Amino acid sequence: MARAATTSDVFNAIAEPQRRQILVLLRAGERPVTELAQALGMTQPGASKHLRVLREVGLVRDRKAGKQRLYALDARKLRPVHEWTGGFEQFWNESFDRLDAYVQDLKRARQEKRR
Amino acid sequence: MARAATTSDVFNAIAEPQRRQILVLLRAGERPVTELAQALGMTQPGASKHLRVLREVGLVRDRKAGKQRLYALDARKLRPVHEWTGGFEQFWNESFDRLDAYVQDLKRARQEKRR
DNA sequence: TTGACGAATGCCGATATCGGCATATGATGC
DNA sequence: GCATCATATGCCGATATCGGCATTCGTCAA
Numbered sequence: 001m002a003r004a005a006t007t008s009d010v011f012n013a014i015a016e017p018q019r020r021q022i023l024v025l026l027r028a029g030e031r032p033v034t035e036l037a038q039a040l041g042m043t044q045p046g047a048s049k050h051l052r053v054l055r056e057v058g059l060v061r062d063r064k065a066g067k068q069r070l071y072a073l074d075a076r077k078l079r080p081v082h083e084w085t086g087g088f089e090q091f092w093n094e095s096f097d098r099l100d101a102y103v104q105d106l107k108r109a110r111q112e113k114r115r
Numbered sequence: 116m117a118r119a120a121t122t123s124d125v126f127n128a129i130a131e132p133q134r135r136q137i138l139v140l141l142r143a144g145e146r147p148v149t150e151l152a153q154a155l156g157m158t159q160p161g162a163s164k165h166l167r168v169l170r171e172v173g174l175v176r177d178r179k180a181g182k183q184r185l186y187a188l189d190a191r192k193l194r195p196v197h198e199w200t201g202g203f204e205q206f207w208n209e210s211f212d213r214l215d216a217y218v219q220d221l222k223r224a225r226q227e228k229r230r
Numbered sequence: 231t232t233g234a235c236g237a238a239t240g241c242c243g244a245t246a247t248c249g250g251c252a253t254a255t256g257a258t259g260c
Numbered sequence: 261g262c263a264t265c266a267t268a269t270g271c272c273g274a275t276a277t278c279g280g281c282a283t284t285c286g287t288c289a290a
Contacts, residue, residue, distance in 0.1 A: 232289100234288085235286100237286080237287100239285085241280105249272100251272090253271100254268080258263100259265105260261100
């Protein structure tokens, strides 16, 4: 098996720097493909492909507007990522991290002896 | 060019479900490789490889302890991810999202006319 | 219908990924 | 030294990725 498919996995979808850039741009509102491509210095097919990935994981929506197709941000799927990383917030302070690890090690050593 | 290297990129490092699991396990404190491998139902070489990636991006530290090598969480590099996703917090409420897009579209239409 | 424009798709090449297996490296104790 | 346990590394195969290019599809206007 190789790497998990980027589709249907938000973590993978935002692993690509260009795709993150697209999401950032879309915070300012709907944008057509060409405008995104130009803003990020990439080709139109390139932008379309990244947008497809983002659409398939539900991070963007698209709607037809005449000849154009406007892409809009749908950030709800970003929330789980925010919450997952938030679960590590208490470990960001390194000294606390070290302390916690130390405490846990004591606990484990005690359990080991008990068996 | 192919996908950006997972090394030196935290977003890519946590794109792998098994690596995320490892980080979760390490919240409880230091663990040797074998214990992680067993807990996640993967082979020892498999665990070692994932740990290498996590070490190279700075998400875990290791220290020798006799025959064992204990891996510990270093969650500081997770903070940028948390903050990046947090930048989309105001868009999680979908109705607000739609409203904002609408407002931005009006702005753009006005600017377009002005040129 | 034809032409022009915007966007999506298909194919390709180079490369990276992940898992599995065997093997090497490292540290400990006898 | 030698055996043993813990871990790392190397090689492989199957597959997915990303960028580029050409092409197709879709919509609008004359």
